[in-house]
Amino acid sequence: MHRDIFPAYHARSCHYNLLFPMKADTAIIARAVTKRYGSLTALDSFDLEVERGTIFALLGPNGAGKTTLIRILTTLMRPTSGEAFVSGLNTARQGREIRRQIGVVPQENSLDRYLTARENLELHARLHTMEPKKYRRRIDELLELFGLAGRQHDFPDTFSGGMQRRLVVARALIHEPMVLFLDEPTTGLDPQSRRAVWDYIRSIAGRMTIFLTTHYLEEAEQLCERIAIMDHGRLITIGSSAELKAQLTGGATYEIEFADRAELFAEALRRMSCVGSLEIADRVVTVKLERWECLAEVVSALNGAELRRISLREKTLEEVFISLTGKGVRE
Amino acid sequence: MNLRGAIAIWRRDMLVLRRSIFSELVAVVAYPLTIYLAFGIGMQGYIGPVDGVSYGLFIAPGLITMTAVNAAYNESVWSLWFHRKVQFTIESYRVTPISVSEIVIAKILSGFSHGLVKGLAVALVIFAITPFRFPLTSLVAYLAFLIPGSALFSCAGVISGTLMDKPETIGRVEAVLIMPLIFMSGLFFPLSSYPPAVASLVRLLPTTALFEGARQTLVNGSFSIPFSASLYLFAAAAFAAALLIFRSKLAE
Numbered sequence: 001m002h003r004d005i006f007p008a009y010h011a012r013s014c015h016y017n018l019l020f021p022m023k024a025d026t027a028i029i030a031r032a033v034t035k036r037y038g039s040l041t042a043l044d045s046f047d048l049e050v051e052r053g054t055i056f057a058l059l060g061p062n063g064a065g066k067t068t069l070i071r072i073l074t075t076l077m078r079p080t081s082g083e084a085f086v087s088g089l090n091t092a093r094q095g096r097e098i099r100r101q102i103g104v105v106p107q108e109n110s111l112d113r114y115l116t117a118r119e120n121l122e123l124h125a126r127l128h129t130m131e132p133k134k135y136r137r138r139i140d141e142l143l144e145l146f147g148l149a150g151r152q153h154d155f156p157d158t159f160s161g162g163m164q165r166r167l168v169v170a171r172a173l174i175h176e177p178m179v180l181f182l183d184e185p186t187t188g189l190d191p192q193s194r195r196a197v198w199d200y201i202r203s204i205a206g207r208m209t210i211f212l213t214t215h216y217l218e219e220a221e222q223l224c225e226r227i228a229i230m231d232h233g234r235l236i237t238i239g240s241s242a243e244l245k246a247q248l249t250g251g252a253t254y255e256i257e258f259a260d261r262a263e264l265f266a267e268a269l270r271r272m273s274c275v276g277s278l279e280i281a282d283r284v285v286t287v288k289l290e291r292w293e294c295l296a297e298v299v300s301a302l303n304g305a306e307l308r309r310i311s312l313r314e315k316t317l318e319e320v321f322i323s324l325t326g327k328g329v330r331e
Numbered sequence: 332m333n334l335r336g337a338i339a340i341w342r343r344d345m346l347v348l349r350r351s352i353f354s355e356l357v358a359v360v361a362y363p364l365t366i367y368l369a370f371g372i373g374m375q376g377y378i379g380p381v382d383g384v385s386y387g388l389f390i391a392p393g394l395i396t397m398t399a400v401n402a403a404y405n406e407s408v409w410s411l412w413f414h415r416k417v418q419f420t421i422e423s424y425r426v427t428p429i430s431v432s433e434i435v436i437a438k439i440l441s442g443f444s445h446g447l448v449k450g451l452a453v454a455l456v457i458f459a460i461t462p463f464r465f466p467l468t469s470l471v472a473y474l475a476f477l478i479p480g481s482a483l484f485s486c487a488g489v490i491s492g493t494l495m496d497k498p499e500t501i502g503r504v505e506a507v508l509i510m511p512l513i514f515m516s517g518l519f520f521p522l523s524s525y526p527p528a529v530a531s532l533v534r535l536l537p538t539t540a541l542f543e544g545a546r547q548t549l550v551n552g553s554f555s556i557p558f559s560a561s562l563y564l565f566a567a568a569a570f571a572a573a574l575l576i577f578r579s580k581l582a583e
Binding site: 074075076078096097099100102104106108109110111112113114115119123124126127128129171 | 335336339340342343346347350418419420422423424425426427428429430582
């Protein structure tokens with residue numbers, strides 16, 4: 001619906017672009033965005049750019065500032081300083097125009113339990129000033145797409161967590177937004193429901209920019225082309241999953257499976273200077289090498305051993321995340 | 332200001348009211364009806380005429396008005412609190428292209444509508460069980476008090492529902508502020524019962540303008556312009572305050 005009116009908004013916001021040169025294919029920009037609550041700084045000169053039409057994930061531990069950033073981008077909150085733009089529109093000055101173009105899936109389901117699934121969608125269509133003829137057809141499509149057509153006249157209280165979440169996503173898509181914000185969309189869902197939500201997100205990818213925050217690193221890895229990690233209100237790193245893993249310094253981790261005498265060879269490996277750490281579980285020895293180049297030394301040390309397997313263990317996004325944000329539990 | 336968003340939320344509230352209208356009305360009518368049966372009928376013989384009319388007739392306009400304004404207050408306060416703190420629907424409205432003012436207006440309209448519907452229900456019951464009949468002109472004039480009165484209490488409900496984060500605080504406000512204001516304004520007794528100095532202060536209360544003005548209109552057939560004007564002024568001020576407080580709360 002709003003694709004056709006977007007160029008007009010973009011043209012209107014050109015004077016902002018003179019101040020903050022914005023590429024035509026950029027959907028979201030944050031420039032030195034700072035948000036303070038008294039003495040607490042939730043966002044600290046935060047800079048970010050998200051390309052149009054991509055799926056972007058923002059990761060961070062609890063209290064990192066993810067939700068504050070989403071609230072600023074969705075015009076629910078004003079930054080203390082700095083500026084943010086969504087589809088070329090300034091969040092501080094063009095809130096209503098931005099809200100026409102965005103869909104938001106908040107952390108809480110925020111469904112109206114006194115309205116049926118269909119009535120929930122109808123209410124939001126009216127809030128987006130859609131005409132009945134248009135929204136009735138759109139609601140039929142969405143209910144069908146999200147597998148809720150058979151339950152459209154039931155109240156959300158009677159739905160499973162996964163169905164409620166799907167209804168919230170459907171509600172956010174009712175007006176065909178240009179940018180979809182998903183704040184921890186699968187938190188609390190069972191693996192099946194989580195994968196169903198992923199499938200829906202993938203199915204709509206490309207048609208809109210998707211900005212996602214999540215605690216599930218696998219989710220970010222599965223869905224997103226670009227991933228940013230933030231902590232203490234600051235952006236720490238940004239890139240594709242592979243780029244982030246490549247940033248993880250240090251050597252490689254190998255798993256060596258022995259046919260027998262694993263303890264004996266593990267002891268020999270432990271004495272080697274280039275072995276950083278070593279763990280043994282049954283007949284599998286996991287060694288972390290200081291440098292990958294010392295693999296040759298390891299292989300020499302295993303001379304005479306009956307080996308079943310030597311494999312390189314892939315670095316995980318979780319390792320990147322922990323290495324950047326620390327192991328401490330956040331309140 | 333575009334009110335399409337406000338109307339959409341008001342329609343939602345009316346749909347929910349329609350679904351539960353019978354159970355709501357039973358609860359709403361029971362309280363004033365019990366008071367009426369106890370005081371207006373049971374105690375009437377012991378109390379005798381007040382200001383030249385039977386005690387039952389004296390308190391009837393106040394009971395109808397009390398039902399309406401209580402319903403307006405309760406709907407606004409609980410609806411706003413529930414949608415803000417429990418269901419988070421206010422948050423979901425705020426990411427659509429409607430303004431914060433439209434949300435406030437919708438909630439005030441909903442409280443006001445609840446007040447009118449429930450006040451009317453009590454009026455019909457009281458008319459059904461008593462011989463009191465009011466001229467049509469008095470009934471129309473009475474609306475000049477009931478409408479701003481319901482709007483005033485609806486705004487008060489929006490303010491409470493915005494400021495109070497705990498449900499028990501909402502209950503306390505009702506117990507220590509709303510009900511005393513209603514009872515002090517001469518719902519069950521004439522203002523002449525107060526010492527003159529106190530009476531002149533009580534006359535300044537918006538609830539006195541509402542209850543005394545409503546009674547004079549229905550029982551005596553006289554229309555008090557000062558009471559009516561004062562009530563509209565209070566309602567306008569409460570509306571401005573509700574808008575301001577709701578906006579600043581959401582900006583926090």
